[in-house]
Amino acid sequence: MRVALFITCVNDTLFPGTGKAVVSLLRRLGCEVDFPAAQTCCGQMHVNTGYRDEGVRLARHFTEVFAGYDAVVAPSGSCAAMVREQYPKLVRPGSRGATAVAEVAPKVHELSEFLIDVLKVDDVGAYFPHRVTYHPTCHSLRGLHLGDRPTRLLQNVRGLELVELPAAQECCGFGGTFAVKNPAVSAAMGADKVRNVLGTGAEVLCAADNSCLMHIGGTLNRQRTGVRIMHLAEILAATEEAQ
Amino acid sequence: MSSTFLGMPGSFPKNAAKAVQNSQLRYNLRKATHTIRGKRANVVGELPDWQELRAAGKAIKDETLRHLDRYLVQMEEAVTRAGGHVHWARDADEANRIVGELIKATGETEVVKVKSMATQEIGLNEALAAQGVTAYETDLAELIVQLGDDFPSHILVPAIHRNRAEIREIFLDKMEKVPEGLTDEPRALAEAARLHLRERFLKSKVAISGANFMVAETGTLVVLESEGNGRMCLTLPETLISVVGIEKLLPAWRDLEVFLQLLPRSSTGERMNPYTSMWTGSVEGQDFHLVLLDNGRTDVLADEVGRQALRCIRCSACLNVCPVYERAGGHAYGSVYPGPIGAILTPQLRGMSSELDASLPYASSLCGACFEACPVAIDIPEVLVDLRAKVRHKPAERAGMRVAGWILNDQVRLAKAQRLATRFRKLVPKRLPGPLSAWTDTRDLPDIPEESFRDWWERNERA
Amino acid sequence: MSAREEILAKVRRAVAGAPETSVPRGYRMSNQVSDLVGLFAERVDDYRAVVHVVPAAEVPGRLAELVGERRMIVPEGLPADWPRGIGGTSVAELDAADGVLTGCAVAIAETGTIVLDTGPGQGRRAQTLVPDYHLCVVRADQIVSGVPEAVARLDPARPLTWISGPSATSDIELNRVEGVHGPRTLEVVIST
Numbered sequence: 001m002r003v004a005l006f007i008t009c010v011n012d013t014l015f016p017g018t019g020k021a022v023v024s025l026l027r028r029l030g031c032e033v034d035f036p037a038a039q040t041c042c043g044q045m046h047v048n049t050g051y052r053d054e055g056v057r058l059a060r061h062f063t064e065v066f067a068g069y070d071a072v073v074a075p076s077g078s079c080a081a082m083v084r085e086q087y088p089k090l091v092r093p094g095s096r097g098a099t100a101v102a103e104v105a106p107k108v109h110e111l112s113e114f115l116i117d118v119l120k121v122d123d124v125g126a127y128f129p130h131r132v133t134y135h136p137t138c139h140s141l142r143g144l145h146l147g148d149r150p151t152r153l154l155q156n157v158r159g160l161e162l163v164e165l166p167a168a169q170e171c172c173g174f175g176g177t178f179a180v181k182n183p184a185v186s187a188a189m190g191a192d193k194v195r196n197v198l199g200t201g202a203e204v205l206c207a208a209d210n211s212c213l214m215h216i217g218g219t220l221n222r223q224r225t226g227v228r229i230m231h232l233a234e235i236l237a238a239t240e241e242a243q
Numbered sequence: 244m245s246s247t248f249l250g251m252p253g254s255f256p257k258n259a260a261k262a263v264q265n266s267q268l269r270y271n272l273r274k275a276t277h278t279i280r281g282k283r284a285n286v287v288g289e290l291p292d293w294q295e296l297r298a299a300g301k302a303i304k305d306e307t308l309r310h311l312d313r314y315l316v317q318m319e320e321a322v323t324r325a326g327g328h329v330h331w332a333r334d335a336d337e338a339n340r341i342v343g344e345l346i347k348a349t350g351e352t353e354v355v356k357v358k359s360m361a362t363q364e365i366g367l368n369e370a371l372a373a374q375g376v377t378a379y380e381t382d383l384a385e386l387i388v389q390l391g392d393d394f395p396s397h398i399l400v401p402a403i404h405r406n407r408a409e410i411r412e413i414f415l416d417k418m419e420k421v422p423e424g425l426t427d428e429p430r431a432l433a434e435a436a437r438l439h440l441r442e443r444f445l446k447s448k449v450a451i452s453g454a455n456f457m458v459a460e461t462g463t464l465v466v467l468e469s470e471g472n473g474r475m476c477l478t479l480p481e482t483l484i485s486v487v488g489i490e491k492l493l494p495a496w497r498d499l500e501v502f503l504q505l506l507p508r509s510s511t512g513e514r515m516n517p518y519t520s521m522w523t524g525s526v527e528g529q530d531f532h533l534v535l536l537d538n539g540r541t542d543v544l545a546d547e548v549g550r551q552a553l554r555c556i557r558c559s560a561c562l563n564v565c566p567v568y569e570r571a572g573g574h575a576y577g578s579v580y581p582g583p584i585g586a587i588l589t590p591q592l593r594g595m596s597s598e599l600d601a602s603l604p605y606a607s608s609l610c611g612a613c614f615e616a617c618p619v620a621i622d623i624p625e626v627l628v629d630l631r632a633k634v635r636h637k638p639a640e641r642a643g644m645r646v647a648g649w650i651l652n653d654q655v656r657l658a659k660a661q662r663l664a665t666r667f668r669k670l671v672p673k674r675l676p677g678p679l680s681a682w683t684d685t686r687d688l689p690d691i692p693e694e695s696f697r698d699w700w701e702r703n704e705r706a
Numbered sequence: 707m708s709a710r711e712e713i714l715a716k717v718r719r720a721v722a723g724a725p726e727t728s729v730p731r732g733y734r735m736s737n738q739v740s741d742l743v744g745l746f747a748e749r750v751d752d753y754r755a756v757v758h759v760v761p762a763a764e765v766p767g768r769l770a771e772l773v774g775e776r777r778m779i780v781p782e783g784l785p786a787d788w789p790r791g792i793g794g795t796s797v798a799e800l801d802a803a804d805g806v807l808t809g810c811a812v813a814i815a816e817t818g819t820i821v822l823d824t825g826p827g828q829g830r831r832a833q834t835l836v837p838d839y840h841l842c843v844v845r846a847d848q849i850v851s852g853v854p855e856a857v858a859r860l861d862p863a864r865p866l867t868w869i870s871g872p873s874a875t876s877d878i879e880l881n882r883v884e885g886v887h888g889p890r891t892l893e894v895v896i897s898t
């Protein structure tokens with residue numbers, strides 16, 4: 001299957017390791033991975049901050065870049081939700097680019113969806129001998145309704161001990177520009193999330209969105225907790241040979 | 244909206260920053276919202292057809308709004324036929340004037356009130372005070388707010404920010420007759436409220452209420468409550484004046500079969516609230532007046548995306564599940580409508596010209612918990628984002644977002660910017676200046692990698 | 707233009723061209739409950755009301771026991787062999803009484819709710835409100851399974867009072883405590 005990787009602008013710039021992990025994981029599972037170089041950003045930050053025109057431009061750009069692929073995989077619940085759930089409302093039916101949106105948007109999958117729903121695997125043959133807790137980010141939980149897909153994948157990772165995160169479904173407080181527009185509330189939410197993470201005794205906090213992890217991880221680091229953040233893709237890409 | 248809130252200074256982020264520092268407030272809110280979340284989840288989980296009820300509730304409200312003109316006229320006819328009087332009020336002033344005149348006609352100077360969001364929204368108590376009429380709130384939480392000279396901070400439980408010990412203090416301080424040895428047991432506090440209001444209920448001649456629903460087909464008004472203060476006000480006085488927002492209509496009697504399941508379970512987390520009163524026109528010899536209130540609702544109705552806010556049945560489930568509300572508290576929203584619904588309703592009703600109102604659409608991380616909990620499926624995040632596109636943005640932000648949009652719209656520009664960041668990665672300070680310090684005050688920045696993903700791909704894969 | 711005309715005109719302008727909707731009613735109209743009396747009794751009890759399930763023939767005797775020495779308001783229209791009460795409709799008379807004895811119009815098992823419609827044996831609304839003790843008799847055949855059936859049985863032209871347990875408040879820390887302005891004690895006799 002020919003798959004296009006939509007890396008997302010945040011991962012591209014700040015978390016290239018996640019992209020490399022997706023590439024090696026998908027290849028291990030027999031996919032041919034392509035990275036359309038013209039890709040940039042889904043436009044979520046602009047739309048959600050109130051800059052719809054810029055967002056629409058980026059949405060049109062996205063659909064042009066990814067037209068023609070069987071599937072587009074994004075290692076971000078939030079960006080996948082943006083394309084699949086928001087684009088059809090953003091680029092109104094009948095307006096320029098609407099047909100392209102209608103064609104491309106349904107083919108965009110968050111990584112765990114792609115693995116379980118399209119490739120039909122829930123054991124990717126990974127090995128990661130660590131205590132891990134998983135935070136279901138809001139857009140993967142309530143936007144994409146990923147349900148237990150990510151944790152099913154994690155449970156099948158050899159050596160991995162998955163510990164439940166209390167109040168897992170509560171927002172971490174990132175919220176894109178919310179983190180800088182409402183820093184006090186954002187930090188208070190982040191502090192509660194961090195307290196819950198520390199309570200699990202996990203060595204690693206995992207999620208399907210690096211932007212939320214950047215916020216929680218930034219707090220974990222500032223507090224010198226020693227807990228690492230890792231994207232789901234990086235854990236799933238880890239194998240015994242690579243350890 | 245309530246004059247007590249009008250012209251409130253500040254902005255949501257500033258108000259919230261103050262509230263977050265108040266550990267007592269945070270403790271009270273956390274405890275209360277977590278209690279109610281658990282109860283709601285239980286009673287909602289009990290109904291196998293919750294999603295079907297929710298879909299029906301949403302559609303019934305949409306139908307109401309689609310033909311609101313027809314249902315309003317139908318309601319007016321039905322109430323009039325049943326011996327009631329119907330008045331129409333374009334805005335707060337007009338509604339307050341109508342109510343004031345109706346009271347004056349009775350010769351009374353004191354009235355009792357059942358908790359009502361609409362009358363809070365129009366600042367009725369303050370307007371009546373200016374006309375020499377004292378309005379006594381009778382709902383326990385409203386009483387706590389009124390006695391404490393405080394602002395409401397929740398739709399359903401206006402004194403949610405107060406715990407039992409604080410309530411006891413307010414009672415000891417402000418009630419004329421407090422039972423001897425009053426403890427902070429909720430039961431004892433409720434008893435004190437009973438004694439405080441009993442006389443007043445029994446002698447009041449005029450009452451003012453709102454309504455949860457109005458049924459156009461039959462002209463019936465419906466009030467849900469817990470304490471019995473509602474029944475006291477609706478039943479005993481000779482004159483009853485109900486001020487109701489025009490969106491509170493339901494087309495048909497049978498529609499109540501949906502909402503009487505949705506509302507109690509969503510709001511207090513009960514299978515049914517203790518008391519629900521329904522009446523049609525003038526009953527048992529009572530003089531009944533219905534004031535139909537617009538006050539900005541028709542403007543909201545004109546907005547294709549925003550109009551779904553008018554489906555709201557004021558259950559407050561969205562407040563109770565909101566992580567932002569839980570930490571910021573209700574006062575930070577500077578409106579009688581706090582929480583997620585307030586963040587979309589207040590800017591639509593009042594406009595977004597003040598700093599506070601312009602900041603409300605941003606008072607959310609867009610986590611979507613409100614949408615999931617809402618019994619009439621109001622897509623609050625969708626409306627928030629839509630309102631954000633209508634706010635006048637600060638020039639510096641606008642310029643920054645334009646540049647970001649320009650860079651992000653082209654892979655060459657993006658790659659250049661990434662390489663620039665990479666080149667100077669060691670120079671990024673731990674604490675950023677300006678507005679970005681909001682990030683680094685509590686969080687470390689991630690390390691900027693040596694090369695972006697696209698450069699890595701280019702180097703390793705293109706060849 | 708009058709306020710009425712102006713509001714109606716604004717509504718019409720606002721919704722012009724908006725899409726039509728239809729209401730999906732996929733929810734339950736009634737539910738399969740094998741033991742309506744049992745479920746109703748359990749749900750009323752959950753509200754901390756006192757519940758008795760009594761065979762019809764024994765109801766008068768049981769009522770007499772429950773009423774005891776209390777000076778009760780007993781509205782017109784109840785069976786002649788039920789306890790006699792005092793009359794009284796003025797607020798002062800009601801306030802002086804010890805309690806009120808009534809029947810009901812409909813009862814809902816799923817929610818533990820009793821509905822009064824001021825019909826025979828139910829009195830005016832104030833009569834079931836001001837006295838501090840409400841003793842209510844529900845016949846088994848008056849119990850329906852859920853809310854939709856109850857709504858269908860009721861007459862909107864009558865003033866209706868839905869009662870689910872004694873008066874209560876959730877205003878202090880969102881915990882329900884019983885006993886505020888309405889009757890603080892609700893006692894329900896289910897006649898089978």
Ligand code: SF4
Nearest residue numbers: 555556558559561617
């Ligand atoms: S928006 Fe929905 S959840 Fe919030 S108060 Fe209104 S009806 Fe309830």
